[in-house]
Amino acid sequence: MSKYTEDDLKIELENKEYEYGFYTELESDTFPIGLNEDIVRAISLRKEEPQWMTDWRIEAFRAWQEMTEPEWANVHYAKPDFQAISYYSAPKAVDPNKTLDDVDPELLEMYKKLGISVDEQKMMNNVAMDIVVDSVSVATTFKKTLGEKGIIFMSISEAIKEHPELVRKYLGTVVPQKDNFYAALNSAVFSDGSFCYIPKGVRCPMELSTYFRINQAGTGQFERTLLVADAGSYVSYLEGCTAPSRDENQLHAAVVELIALEDAEIKYSTVQNWYPGNKEGKGGVFNFVTKRGICETNAKISWTQVETGSAVTWKYPSVILKGDNSVGEFYSIAVTNNYQQADTGTKMIHLGKNTKSTIISKGISAGKSQNSYRGLVQISPRADNARNFSQCDSLLMGNNCGAHTFPYIESKNPSAKIEHEATTSKIGEDQVFYCNQRGIPTEKAIALIVNGFSKEVLNKLPMEFAVEAQKLLEISLEGSVG
Amino acid sequence: MLSIKNLHASIGDKEILKGINLEVKAGEIHAIMGPNGAGKSTLASIIAGNENYEVTGGEISLDGEDLAELAPEERAHKGVFLSFQYPVEIPGVSVTNFMRTAINETRKANGQDEMPANEMLKLIREKSELLEIDRKFLSRSLNEGFSGGEKKRNEIFQMAMLEPKLAILDETDSGLDIDALRIVANGVNKLKSDKNAIVVITHYQRLLDYIVPDFVHVLYNGKIVKSGGKELAHELEEKGYDWIKQEQEA
Numbered sequence: 129m130s131k132y133t134e135d136d137l138k139i140e141l142e143n144k145e146y147e148y149g150f151y152t153e154l155e156s157d158t159f160p161i162g163l164n165e166d167i168v169r170a171i172s173l174r175k176e177e178p179q180w181m182t183d184w185r186i187e188a189f190r191a192w193q194e195m196t197e198p199e200w201a202n203v204h205y206a207k208p209d210f211q212a213i214s215y216y217s218a219p220k221a222v223d224p225n226k227t228l229d230d231v232d233p234e235l236l237e238m239y240k241k242l243g244i245s246v247d248e249q250k251m252m253n254n255v256a257m258d259i260v261v262d263s264v265s266v267a268t269t270f271k272k273t274l275g276e277k278g279i280i281f282m283s284i285s286e287a288i289k290e291h292p293e294l295v296r297k298y299l300g301t302v303v304p305q306k307d308n309f310y311a312a313l314n315s316a317v318f319s320d321g322s323f324c325y326i327p328k329g330v331r332c333p334m335e336l337s338t339y340f341r342i343n344q345a346g347t348g349q350f351e352r353t354l355l356v357a358d359a360g361s362y363v364s365y366l367e368g369c370t371a372p373s374r375d376e377n378q379l380h381a382a383v384v385e386l387i388a389l390e391d392a393e394i395k396y397s398t399v400q401n402w403y404p405g406n407k408e409g410k411g412g413v414f415n416f417v418t419k420r421g422i423c424e425t426n427a428k429i430s431w432t433q434v435e436t437g438s439a440v441t442w443k444y445p446s447v448i449l450k451g452d453n454s455v456g457e458f459y460s461i462a463v464t465n466n467y468q469q470a471d472t473g474t475k476m477i478h479l480g481k482n483t484k485s486t487i488i489s490k491g492i493s494a495g496k497s498q499n500s501y502r503g504l505v506q507i508s509p510r511a512d513n514a515r516n517f518s519q520c521d522s523l524l525m526g527n528n529c530g531a532h533t534f535p536y537i538e539s540k541n542p543s544a545k546i547e548h549e550a551t552t553s554k555i556g557e558d559q560v561f562y563c564n565q566r567g568i569p570t571e572k573a574i575a576l577i578v579n580g581f582s583k584e585v586l587n588k589l590p591m592e593f594a595v596e597a598q599k600l601l602e603i604s605l606e607g608s609v610g
Numbered sequence: 611m612l613s614i615k616n617l618h619a620s621i622g623d624k625e626i627l628k629g630i631n632l633e634v635k636a637g638e639i640h641a642i643m644g645p646n647g648a649g650k651s652t653l654a655s656i657i658a659g660n661e662n663y664e665v666t667g668g669e670i671s672l673d674g675e676d677l678a679e680l681a682p683e684e685r686a687h688k689g690v691f692l693s694f695q696y697p698v699e700i701p702g703v704s705v706t707n708f709m710r711t712a713i714n715e716t717r718k719a720n721g722q723d724e725m726p727a728n729e730m731l732k733l734i735r736e737k738s739e740l741l742e743i744d745r746k747f748l749s750r751s752l753n754e755g756f757s758g759g760e761k762k763r764n765e766i767f768q769m770a771m772l773e774p775k776l777a778i779l780d781e782t783d784s785g786l787d788i789d790a791l792r793i794v795a796n797g798v799n800k801l802k803s804d805k806n807a808i809v810v811i812t813h814y815q816r817l818l819d820y821i822v823p824d825f826v827h828v829l830y831n832g833k834i835v836k837s838g839g840k841e842l843a844h845e846l847e848e849k850g851y852d853w854i855k856q857e858q859e860a
Contacts, residue, residue, distance in 0.1 A: 557662070562698045564682035565658050565691075566708070566768065567716035576711055580702030580751070 159216040165189060168316050171216050175285050175319070178292060188305035188315030195309045198442075201471040202500040202532055205440045208379050208414060215317045215350070273334075280325040281336055284352050287323035294325055298356050302385040302420045302448070310381040310416040310442075314350045318383070321351035326361040326392075335590055337366040353384040357392035357427075364395040366593055378403075378413045380438075386421030386429055390451065393428040394421065397589055398445075399597050402437035404604075407495075409467025412439025419443065425451030425480070432588045434597040435462040435472060436604040444502065446475035449483035449511075456485040459585040461597075463578075463604045464497030464529070473503035473534075478514040478544075487518040490582045493529035494605055500532040507544040514544045522552040523581050525574075525605070575602040611636050611807050612657070612776055617668035619656050626652045628832035629668070634776070637804035641818055641843060642811045644829035645851040650811045651695055653829070654780045658692040659685045672776065686712075687719040689775030689806075693765040693782050700752040705764060706734065708752050709771050716772070737770040741797045758785025766794050770801055777801075778809045783817035795820030815847040830854050 159167065168189045172182040197207060274281050280291060287295050305315040322338045338353065357363050367384075380402060388394045396419075405412025415438035421429040431445040447456030458474035476485035485505065493499040505516045522531035533550050555577055563573030578601055579586065586594055612634040619627040626649045634640050644650050656663050657670060659682035670677045677685055700708065714724045725733075738745055741763055753761055762782050769777050779798070783791055798821050802808060810821055818826075818840065826843045828836040830851075835858055836842065846854075 556698065558698050559700055561660055561682060562694065562700070563712075565686055565694075566712035566772070567683050567686035567719065568712055569681075569683045569715065572711065572715060576703055576708070577700055580700055583702040 159214050161214045162211045163189075163213070163215055163317065167215055171317055171319060174216065175288075177285075177288055180292075180296060181288055184300070184305070185316050188312050189317075191306040192309065192312035192316055195306075195312055197309050201442050201502070202498065202534070203440050203442060203469040203471050205414065205469070210313070213379060216319050274332075277330050277333065278327040279330060279332055280323065282323055284318075284321045284323040284354060287354075291323070291325070294356065295323065295354065298385070298387055299352075299354055300385075302387060302422050303383050303418050308418060311383050311418040314352060314381050314383045314418070318350045318352035321353045321382070322355075323353075324355045324363065324365065326357045326363045328358045329360040330358075331361065332363040335364050335366055337368070339368045349378075349380045349382070351382045353382070354387075355385070355394060355396070356387045357389060357394050359389045360391040361389075362393045364590060365397070366590060367396070367398045368401070368593075368596075379416070380413050381416045382418075384417070384419040384445075386419075388421060388423045388427035388429050388454075390424045391426045392424070393430075395430045395432070395590075396421070396445070397593055398431075398433040398435075399589075399593055399600065400433065400435045400437050400441075401600055401604075403439075404437050404468050405439040405466065407466045409439070409496075412468070413437065414439060415441045415443060417441075417443040419445035420448065420475075421446070421456075422448040423451055423454035423456060423480075423483075426453045427451055428455040428457070430457040430459070430588070431474065432459040432585065433461070433472075434585070434589070434593075434600065435460070435470060436600045438470070439468060441468075441470040441472055443472045444474055446477065447485065448477045448479065449485065449514075450479045451483075452480040453482045454480055455483070458485075458487045458489070458503075459588045460489045461492070461582045461585045461601070462490070462499055462501075463492045463601060464494070464499045465604055466495040466497060468495075468497040470498070471500045471502055473501045475504040476506070476516060478505075478507045478511040478516070481510070481512045482514070483511055484515045485517075487516070487520075488584050489518075489520045490585055491520070491522045491531050492525070492578060492581065492601075492605070493522070493531050494525040496528045498530045498532070500534060502534040502536075504536040504538070505546055507539040507541050507546070509540045511541050512543050514541060516544075516546045518546075518548045520548075520550045521581065522550075523578065524552065524554045571602075574605060578602075578605060611673060612809075613669075613671045613674075614657075615669050617653075617656070617670060618666045619652060619663050620666055621652075621663050625666070626663070626832055627656070630829075630832075630834060632827065632834065634807045634809060636807055638825065639802070639808045639810065639821060639823045641823035641826045641840075642809060642829055642834075643813070643815075643826060643843065643846060645855070646813070648829040649832045650813075650829050651780055654692055654778045654809075654811055657685075657776075657778060658682055658690060683715070684719070686772075686774075687716050691769050691772055691774030691777045693762075693769060693777065693779040695781040695784065697753050697756075697761045697765055699754045699756075701754050703752050705748045705750060705752055705767075709734070709768060712768070713771065733771060737767060740770055740800060741767045742793050743767055759787060759790040762786055763790060763794055766797050770797060773801070774806065776807050776809070778811065780811045781813065782810070783812055783814065791817065792820060815843045818843045828854055830858055 165186060168185050169182060172185055303311050306312055324336055326332050355365060386394050386396060402413035402415055423429050429447045435441055445458060449456050456476050462470045462472050464470050473489060474487055487503055489501045491499040491501055501520045503518060507514045520533050524531055531552055535548055537546055539546060559577055560570055560573050579598055586597060589597055614630050614632040617627050617630040630653060642650055652663060656665060672688055710730060717725060762785055782794060786794060810823060823840050826838055826840060827834045835854060
């Protein structure tokens, strides 16, 4: 029997393919590339939107034209050519009036590959799912069960038609059209996404889930998620993402807005596994996402994210703690390998009195990747007795990767209590040898060590996701231990 | 069981082991003693397969099988266990989770199914009682914030869980107070059978009052320079290692 060394492991892992890198041959209705007001109008028209929505998009588009791409993040990439992207692609077989049984069999096949067969989903307890392929929402399960509780969970395009008063009231209130370059672009061209409304005092009886997938080449995905938890309600929401392996970079610029009214609680969990590019750093998804929530009095918003994919990630799920006694949480695991770059973190904006926020960030870097935590804790002058606790831990594998921490603290109230802890460590050969000596092979040892490092965050994920997330961590770490 | 023939090993340019010969049979306890820097821990690491050392000559075999070609985990699967002198911390991984992974990986490698959870729990209960370990201790992160004594006791707990064929205890007595030493030694003695073997590496004779060896070897400057029965340990205690050094240099 030959000796299995770390080098063998490295080679084996390097050759491991991105598991979700398949492309499904679906007949698609794809717009010509390029972006101008006519395209924006055409998207709105295709989606049979009311005039106010078209106007809102045009306003965003005009603002976007005046804006420039942000440069401050610790990431380097060739800027996308926004005129070389198609802004709308819909699998042709999708007709919103059809039921699941009429869905294109190839599409169903694709769900199977993703491990989320819709049939299974239907039977699985407690997860209602909306699936967005390329730009269009193709299946929302459990609509009926949820409807009995008055919960609205549908694609945002449907919501614009069926519940215009709700969408109009809340859309853009947390992330305004002009918030930033990518949010403005998204506001102009977003094609689908999910909408969710939990009525007053209702505890959503199941996890709500959206699965995003980019399929078509040369398209961007710009989904828009709007989640409103009315007074005293509770919802847990899951989001998963994959894309086929392609040589060129694909653009994903989403906006997620969360509104937690008085005494409401929202748990929002993401497992992001967009194609990260190959081991030479070719291809992969550019993930430029704006996620933000607002808490009214006594409300709570928790973001939990496991970020293993994308070539470049630019993402700061944030909470505006507007109401007194409101609580914001951010739990994050960001894994980068090969040439991946991630600049991710959060913003906790304390406006109300007695507001509390917790930030736990775990960055794991391997290969030649760069992993940055960027976080802002802001205490406004009237936010008496605000508290924040931040902990940023970095784990390095090998000698060619980087971990960076950029914490920003702005306190304008003397009663604030802010704590920040940071650590950086390396997976040691001695740790791996110790595991080996107990019979645990190197690959498994690394997974064990990484899972241990990430435990505080993994524990925050709903059960269904925690298992998937652990597996993803194992796959993503093309283990370079040195 | 363990057979070491003319073993030479170095780290970088420095030769540390200069021709070790050692035969350990099932049912035996061997003690390896010697002054600091003699190569005791190096020998233990090499038997376990630590790749920081380069074996430059000789051979090590277990039950007639050459270990040289085996990775550390494969040696572990064949029953080699090393109780580390300085056990490392693995934050966030509980002792229980670590043991479950270790046992199941070993079973998998030997073509067995995973150990059922109830069986695992029973085993944990039994072995933690043997080592007088509070079960709360088992949900703590492996070695993180453990005292020196807790670390050593945890090593022997792992030995008890894994039931190795060949256990090498590297300076297990260091960091132990007298009560802990008695508990650990008692545990080791209970694990002893005519089917396994134990190699105790120690600087002092103290541990050998509790774990009584069949053979004592003195390692000096990369070689075993003296072998004898348990009385050799007492002689060393009395005369000190200078006696060996003088003999060698004479």
